[in-house]
Amino acid sequence: MQTLTPHVYWAQRHGEIYLRVELSDAQDLDISVHENTLHFRAQGHGAKGDNEYEFSLEFLESVEPQVTHRSTQRQVNITVRKQEHSWWDRLTLQERKPVFLAPDFDRWMEESDAEMELRAKEEKISKISVESRSPKDPYLGLKRGYLFMYNLVQFLGFSWIFVNMTVRLFILGQDSLYDTFHTIADMMYFCQILAVVEVVNPALGIVRTGLMPPLIQLVGRNVILFVIFGSLEDMQNKAVVFFVFYLWSIIEIFRYPYYMLACISTEWTMLTWLRYSLWIPLYPMGVLAEAVAVIQSLPIFDETRLFSIPLPESLGSSLSFSYSLQIYLVLMFLGLFINFRHLFRQRKRRLRPKRRKLH
């Protein structure tokens, strides 16, 4: 039987050499590396039919003596590991390329492409190792689902409020300012009662933010909604209701979609910018509108004696609730300062230009 040479195709990476030997149904494979030379011998079906095929290749640089190979119906794939990670100018020590050897264009890569592939692999490995070091939260999916639904409901609620008020303003003009409460209050009650969740979430560690800012926001809004507007009928027809509700709803139609996207690990730059910028004019305007509402309610509380604290006769009949509200007015500006500072820090953190990676 004649000994023949099969066609061999090769490609390289920084760490490996890949050889593809064109031999189908190869049997009795004998593949080894001695003194940096690969010896191949096998029985199989090659270019010259069924025969014994063999070849030797002396490599340009040092390789590991262990080789791995896999024989398929159509070919034999051999992987040889380089001893040092480097890019070779050619495969063999001898400068003239053996006639049976050709590049494997299916796996061929130029050095720069191979470097990119290597870097991508390294990045993937380091990402996996970082992920495996940080313990996974088994309830993450559940938490995200719950937050997404909560934010969606709030978004729909505040969108309804905003659209309703805007349409009424266009149709009824100034008249719409005076009956905002009767059209909007039920939805606002619903959204603001639901907003208790925003204090519960950080308290239970479901969202990572401080407890104080959401608490200030919740107490601040609910005092205005339930105590000032809800309990005083005389306040419900005032234009200030329109301004308070409108200012609250504008920010929420950007804030809740921003959170919804965060729940699905997505970010829209424009939305992030709006969420962390619109509060700059809206928050002081909102607090001012709320302060106007509190001031307008003072004489009504004095007159109606609603929520007044009964006193012993020697000290007068009762202490008007308006005194508590005057203290609350001071607290409002303290609350404004705390939340303004909090939002300013959040803005700096979220809108900070991301550092470019240097390779």
Ligand SMILES: CCCCCCCCCCCCC[C@@H](O)CC(=O)SCCNC(=O)CCNC(=O)[C@H](O)C(C)(C)COP(=O)(O)OP(=O)(O)OC[C@H]1O[C@@H](n2cnc3c(N)ncnc32)[C@H](O)[C@@H]1OP(=O)(O)O
């Ligand atoms: C102790 C009682 C004291 C009582 C004192 C009473 C004084 C009352 C004064 C009150 C004044 C209130 C005035 C106010 O009512 C006026 C207005 O609202 S006017 C309209 C304009 N308003 C605004 O712009 C404020 C809007 N509101 C907010 O921004 C928030 O409510 C606020 C609490 C102020 C800040 O929110 P937070 O601390 O959560 O900051 P972030 O939004 O940056 O979130 C931090 C990270 O948590 C993630 N997060 C938060 N919530 C959710 C959620 N629902 N779903 C998913 N993820 C959430 C968020 O993504 C952030 O994550 P990361 O940092 O990874 O991005």
